[in-house]
Amino acid sequence: MIAAVGLKRLTIVTLALACAFLIASVQSAVAQSVQFKQGVAEAAASDRDLAAFYKANGYRPIWTGKGATDKRRRAAFLDAISEAGAHGLPEGRYSPETLGVNLRAVGSDRDLGRLEVQMSQLFLRYARDIQTGILTPSDIDEGLVREVPYRSRQATLDAFAKSSPAGFFRALPPTSPEYARLMKAKLEFERLVAGGGWGPRVAADVLKPGATGAAVIQLRDRLVAMGYMRRNAGATYDDRMTEAVRAFQEDHGLATDGVAGPGTLGMINIEPETRLAQIIVAMERERWINMPKGKRHILVNITDFHARVIDDGKLTFKTRSVVGKNADDRRTPEFSDVMEHMVINPTWYVPRSITTKEYLPLLQKNPYAVGNLNLVNSRGQVIPREGIDFTQFTAQSFPFDMREPPNQGNALGLVKFMFPNRYNIYLHDTPAKSLFAREKRDFSHGCVRLNDPFDFAYTLLARQERDPVGFFQAQLSTGRETYVDLKEPVPVHIIYRTAYTEAKGRTQFRNDVYGRDAKIWQALSDAGVALRAHQG
Incomplete structure (x- = not known):
């Protein structure tokens, strides 16, 4: 699904004005009424971090106060979530519309206290998502055993309450050069999608230097659209095209032979929407490793x-x-x-799984197989193979280790x-x-x-x-x-990383060798992440 980049500013501004009006009209003259504190305490009771934060600060608001500081916090937050899509995050996850419904339901200081906590909950969700990702890696694939460097929620609230709001939100995403370059690549590919992509696919299985015909023209046009060749009227697979194919192969981890074989043409025919999804997955992965x-x-x-x-x-x-x-x-x-x-x-201390699954069957056929490996007992002694009937052992009962x-x-x-x-x-x-x-x-x-x-x-x-x-x-x-x-x-x-950048040069793309990125993209899509087409 491709979604046009919506202009959410009107919704955000409307919400900000509604919030300001509500606070001015509902909150009593007393800075924090007893009802407001009760509302905060009740709403935060089921969240240990929020309960600890508001108890420590005397149940004072950080969002819904009438002062200029709270107003700046609200404005900075609403501005940040309006740009969630630019980071490949699901915009609906921080829905201003949802918050607007709750705003309309506020009729007392107690209700306002509940809204205060809800805004903090939404803030913490956004802060964690943009810092360390919206997915839990181990939920996606058993090979994703990475320990994500999550920040303390209470410490995040404490830091925000003491910081410049706009500066705090700017510092939340990963600050690595890779993340910044992926953001730039994302915008570039969104514009490509909006512009119709790279044109017709190349209808051929193999094209070699010297070839001519319609497929060569398709290859030429696609390489021009991708930035690997200057616009030209050539209809022959000449030296210019050979060098362009080599450059493309280099950027895609292919053998740089200058021949557009099945692997190269398969890569050339991948559409920018697919590449855009790879970039968004790479951004999520960069958030998982958001640490020095x-x-x-x-x-x-x-x-x-x-x-x-x-x-x-x-x-x-x-x-x-x-x-x-x-x-x-x-x-x-x-x-x-x-x-x-x-x-x-x-x-080489042979892993148990290799010993029993690969080598034991060989030893059962020939006790002198894999003669480069020693049999070792539980005391670390090398055991001669003579006289051992390996057929008596199963993978579970095999009593030896193997070493080289x-x-x-x-x-x-x-x-x-x-x-x-x-x-x-x-x-x-x-x-x-x-x-x-x-x-x-x-x-x-x-x-x-x-x-x-x-x-x-x-x-x-x-x-x-x-x-x-x-x-x-x-x-x-x-x-x-x-x-x-x-x-x-x-x-x-x-x-x-099936998509990554280099300090100089084009974005690099690789094949999804284990299929892990496909799983991540599906999970991101299920969470509400959508490809966007960006005009301009």
Whole structure:
């Protein structure tokens, strides 16, 4: 559903005038009557935070008073909720019309006290929504295990009561550059939708350099509309079009071969309404992570198949990654934690699920299968396989663990990077280097494999070692498992963005590899979020 951007200002202004008139006509000459305080106490009784706030402030109003301060608060609040749609929030959730009905029902100071609390409840809902999102991630998908940094409701009210109202509302949304750029991209795509989009889709399965015909003209026109080519009358898939296709592929995580194959044309034929929905989902996701990311932090975008090191807001290192396969129990979860150390020449402690589901069936057929792995008993002793009848065990009764000692072929490669967490997820090297050449790289059991783990290690060690390369290689050459603490632990954020921005350049789009964004968009739609077409 596409909704035109409504001019709600008239409704807001009408409500503000009605509120001011009501307050002037209903409230008694006494600043806060006993009836008003009773109304506040009764309305706030079922809400612990509101009850504590109003008890602490003597049941004085912050919204419905006759003074200039309360008037500024009302005006700032009404102005803020009138712009909720610009943030991809459901405008009806903070309906001025609903509040207007209650205004008309006010006939006493006691009623006004109830309205005071209702406005605080609406304010707290809006403040939480725009700060940390309207959805609870874990309700959407089991892989969304992120802990949202919710603010204290009582502290929010306290801060608002002591702040400049307009300034307070301006500071509520995420202040990250990413959120600001997503807001800009949202407006851009709303204008695209209002203008009819990018024109006809390309009616072809594959187009290659040198091709001609109607489909090439459609491709040309669509690339022009998207800003990848200047307007021209060319009807041949020439060098200009090849470069434009490469640029498009770069912005969409595709192999940059300049050929408009099925994957590229599939992306080119996606309409701006779909991209707009992705941007709105990305804004909701940015609200879930509305907290300091760390002056230095590691960012792993699952859908982009890359890991990055960010220093003071700037990209300082980037490498390809492999993430969890799109299958049950293998998808990489989304969360934030802190990297504390790396392990050079690591031992692979095979997860129980892999041991029993994948390796036990192999051992039951051949007791010497997966000979690179050791059997280990509960005391940590390596157990010879001779004489063991593996067919007697089930997944539940199998009494051994399995480990792979440090070696060149170790499943973890030669280094792993640890941020201890309940999900047993970490970053690591891998001997399976060929997978990094793939366009879509979801192959792991959930952990994140790095294409350039040594360079990643050097980047981290450069903060604490004069010669990070020499230090790392010296530990590596011993062949022994070695733990190296990071003197400055580094926050790690595993995110999932099918739409994201860069400081310079176009908005980037990726495929919804696990289908999580589709679920989020459905939940947002169910909550009342609508796509908007913006004229002008």
